[in-house]
Amino acid sequence: MIAGHIVSALAVVLALGPLAPLAQAQANASPGGGASPAPEEDGQWIMPGKDYASTRFSGLSQISPRNASRLRPVWSFSTGVLGGHEGQPLVVDKTMYVVTPYPNVVYAFDLTKEGYPLRWKYRPNVSAAAIGISCCDVVNRGAFYADGKIIYNLLDGHTVALDAATGKELWKTRIADVNAGETTPMAPLVVKDRVIVGTSGGEYGVRGWVKGLDLNTGKLVWTGYSIGPDDEVLAKPGTFKPFYQRGSQLARDSWPKDGWKNGGAPVWGWLSYDAELDLIYYGTGNPAPWNSEQRPGDNRWATSVMARSPSDGSLRWAYQFTPADNWDFDSSQEMILAELTVDGRRRKTLVHFDKNGFVYTMDRATGELLRAEPYVPVNWAKRVDLKTGRPQVDSSKMTGASRGTVEDICPTLEGGKNQQPAAFSPLTRLFYVPTNNMCMDYTASNVAHIKGAPYIGASVPYKAGAGGHLGAFMAFDPVQGRKIWEIKEPYPVWGGALATAGGMAFYGTLDGWFKAVDARTGTVLYKFKVGSGVVGNPISYRGPDGQQYIAVYAGFGGDWLLLSGDVRSDDPTDVRPPASFMPDIARHTSQGGIVWIFGL
Amino acid sequence: MDLRSLMRRRVLLSMLALHLGTVTGVAAQRTAPPAVRYDQHVPAGGQLPPAGTLRNPFKDSKRAADEGGKLFSAFNCDGCHAGGAVGAVGPSLADGRWRYGGSDGEIYHSIFYGRPRGMPAWGGTLPADAIWRLVSYLKSIEPSRDTAATTRW
Numbered sequence: 001m002i003a004g005h006i007v008s009a010l011a012v013v014l015a016l017g018p019l020a021p022l023a024q025a026q027a028n029a030s031p032g033g034g035a036s037p038a039p040e041e042d043g044q045w046i047m048p049g050k051d052y053a054s055t056r057f058s059g060l061s062q063i064s065p066r067n068a069s070r071l072r073p074v075w076s077f078s079t080g081v082l083g084g085h086e087g088q089p090l091v092v093d094k095t096m097y098v099v100t101p102y103p104n105v106v107y108a109f110d111l112t113k114e115g116y117p118l119r120w121k122y123r124p125n126v127s128a129a130a131i132g133i134s135c136c137d138v139v140n141r142g143a144f145y146a147d148g149k150i151i152y153n154l155l156d157g158h159t160v161a162l163d164a165a166t167g168k169e170l171w172k173t174r175i176a177d178v179n180a181g182e183t184t185p186m187a188p189l190v191v192k193d194r195v196i197v198g199t200s201g202g203e204y205g206v207r208g209w210v211k212g213l214d215l216n217t218g219k220l221v222w223t224g225y226s227i228g229p230d231d232e233v234l235a236k237p238g239t240f241k242p243f244y245q246r247g248s249q250l251a252r253d254s255w256p257k258d259g260w261k262n263g264g265a266p267v268w269g270w271l272s273y274d275a276e277l278d279l280i281y282y283g284t285g286n287p288a289p290w291n292s293e294q295r296p297g298d299n300r301w302a303t304s305v306m307a308r309s310p311s312d313g314s315l316r317w318a319y320q321f322t323p324a325d326n327w328d329f330d331s332s333q334e335m336i337l338a339e340l341t342v343d344g345r346r347r348k349t350l351v352h353f354d355k356n357g358f359v360y361t362m363d364r365a366t367g368e369l370l371r372a373e374p375y376v377p378v379n380w381a382k383r384v385d386l387k388t389g390r391p392q393v394d395s396s397k398m399t400g401a402s403r404g405t406v407e408d409i410c411p412t413l414e415g416g417k418n419q420q421p422a423a424f425s426p427l428t429r430l431f432y433v434p435t436n437n438m439c440m441d442y443t444a445s446n447v448a449h450i451k452g453a454p455y456i457g458a459s460v461p462y463k464a465g466a467g468g469h470l471g472a473f474m475a476f477d478p479v480q481g482r483k484i485w486e487i488k489e490p491y492p493v494w495g496g497a498l499a500t501a502g503g504m505a506f507y508g509t510l511d512g513w514f515k516a517v518d519a520r521t522g523t524v525l526y527k528f529k530v531g532s533g534v535v536g537n538p539i540s541y542r543g544p545d546g547q548q549y550i551a552v553y554a555g556f557g558g559d560w561l562l563l564s565g566d567v568r569s570d571d572p573t574d575v576r577p578p579a580s581f582m583p584d585i586a587r588h589t590s591q592g593g594i595v596w597i598f599g600l
Numbered sequence: 601m602d603l604r605s606l607m608r609r610r611v612l613l614s615m616l617a618l619h620l621g622t623v624t625g626v627a628a629q630r631t632a633p634p635a636v637r638y639d640q641h642v643p644a645g646g647q648l649p650p651a652g653t654l655r656n657p658f659k660d661s662k663r664a665a666d667e668g669g670k671l672f673s674a675f676n677c678d679g680c681h682a683g684g685a686v687g688a689v690g691p692s693l694a695d696g697r698w699r700y701g702g703s704d705g706e707i708y709h710s711i712f713y714g715r716p717r718g719m720p721a722w723g724g725t726l727p728a729d730a731i732w733r734l735v736s737y738l739k740s741i742e743p744s745r746d747t748a749a750t751t752r753w
Contacts (some may be wrong), residue, residue, distance in 0.1 A: 287610045455679070576687045
């Protein structure tokens with residue numbers, strides 16, 4: 001672990017050799033490792049993760065360490081919505097598209113005119129019932145642009161497609177049932193004529209799924225459950241080949257009888273796609289309830305990565321990061337597709353920074369585990385056995401209703417990382433990772449499943465991890481398991497990362513700073529206080545004027561709204577004391593959604 | 601664990617003490633309560649509309665409040681409102697402030713019929729006695745005194 005900037009900068013130089021001119025490096029760069037469709041940099045940002053490989057890497061290079069100190073805010077816009085602004089804007093054809101948290105308003109801004117006036121605004125009628133059925137604030141993780149359509153999910157279990165030019169609603173499909181605990185904050189992925197969507201509800205006893213809709217009509221084509229019988233998981237004999245398991249009914253028989261029916265494994269995170277293999281990848285959430293003693297077994301495929309064919313949903317392989325999850329370690333974090341050299345071989349890999357504190361490097365064609373290294377302090381497992389793919393669990397950190405309070409488990413159920421997506425730069429070949437640094441005491445209890453009510457069964461207070469800071473933004477090499485540099489932050493870094501060909505990385509902080517960083521050294525070159533905590537993900541685009549811009553949401557929220565409710569000001573009938581582990585966050589921020597654009 | 605096995609395992613004794621029988625067999629006790637009048641509503645013309653009065657049969661009973669605290673956990677109320685009802689997904693019920701009114705009858709209505717922002721309607725599942733015990737529990741929570749001004753950094 002290297003903390004000092006000078007030392008770490010030196011280490012990078014030694015590791016990479018002399019710094020190549022960025023322009024030259026850029027010419028050779030191929031985001032996503034070349035195997036996925038990474039079109040030439042067109043200056044747009046049309047899907048949540050920038051490309052199908054979910055690199056969040058922009059090929060734009062105008063903003064660089066030489067001029068980043070001259071960055072300045074050039075525009076801002078209040079969304080009028082207070083919920084946590086996770087997700088990111090899109091920029092397509094001189095228009096910026098912004099989706100708000102509940103009530104899921106869409107704004108389309110005309111970037112060709114001074115002040116970026118609206119082209120249109122879309123205000124769906126979203127059921128307020130979804131507010132109370134959303135575990136972790138009423139967030140929305142963004143839209144996807146395809147085929148002239150803006151496609152996104154409403155919180156109350158609907159997917160809509162809008163005409164990108166006019167905002168006209170082209171179709172609206174009910175995909176989920178709020179009364180059964182299902183809500184839909186995730187961002188869809190569109191592959192060819194298929195719209196892939198998933199459900200939340202791991203704290204409400206749902207049975208998680210992804211669905212494939214028809215891009216043109218919105219009609220349901222297939223449903224693939226995370227858990228349960230083979231025919232409903234779409235695990236077909238002959239085509240489903242997990243690397244570490246044999247046999248059938250793996251996702252049913254790893255549960256107690258009927259346990260999978262309310263077993264969670266929701267899909268609320270990010271999806272990736274490899275066009276060559278024609279596979280989508282995504283992570284599944286925690287098994288339900290949090291009291292593991294009510295669901296003896298490995299609980300496949302909760303806390304797993306799943307690889308499916310987008311056209312018919314058929315499952316090709318799956319791998320479980322945390323078998324028999326005892327800690328609410330969802331694996332919903334993004335799957336970044338990159339070509340990396342492992343043991344001297346160039347591999348088509350999938351890199352996943354899991355909540356459980358390990359970063360996994362896998363062969364994305366087969367599901368073979370190549371590396372699993374801790375990227376934050378981890379004590380629930382000593383290591384992950386690459387031969388069996390299983391973690392070597394420290395039994396003293398296992399939880400359950402009969403075990404009382406199990407203290408000092410690291411990381412917490414917020415994860416080493418959570419929804420906040422990392423970025424991968426093919427130039428530095430490093431991952432830029434927003435992280436949390438906390439540990440937890442876990443007290444599980446028996447809980448009954450009552451439809452429409454939460455289904456949790458644990459009380460889990462947090463505390464700061466080693467060093468006392470609650471988060472860090474770091475550059476990480478997952479194959480070597482090496483932290484190159486890190487910027488310690490007083491609060492969890494709940495906003496995502498952006499990397500650019502200009503040699504920059506960008507992120508925002510929970511206390512409301514937007515920061516521009518030298519991607520090689522971790523030196524902060526510019527920062528600006530954006531009015532509310534950042535839980536969204538910066539993007540970069542080329543404006544109609546040919547200049548490079550960075551856009552990011554401010555808007556405190558997500559999990560932290562529940563746990564530090566003293567940041568709220570809008571409800572005189574809901575006044576809460578500060579969170580014990582984060583008592584002063586309300587000194588620095590409060591709720592409020594703002595879109596910011598920065599430029600030179 | 602379903603609702604019935606939960607009752608068997610966790611709250612059987614207290615449930616029996618509450619004369620509830622099974623949760624699904626007490627239709628008489630689930631009869632809808634009369635409308636209640638809300639103090640925060642503005643009466644047009646200064647004239648209050650007619651409304652019934654709901655009286656908590658366990659008013660000021662410490663035992664009922666304790667039993668209500670157990671129900672608060674057994675029926676997963678703490679899953680949204682947090683242990684001690686200090687607020688999480690759902691609002692704090694421990695701050696002495698009430699979005700939909702804080703009289704016993706108003707709180708009863710909130711639990712029985714639910715509220716539109718995701719508060720489930722429990723009147724079809726929980727018998728009246730259990731709801732009143734939940735009301736007694738919530739009313740027994742002593743709000744902390746200094747929530748209005750925050751200076752504890």
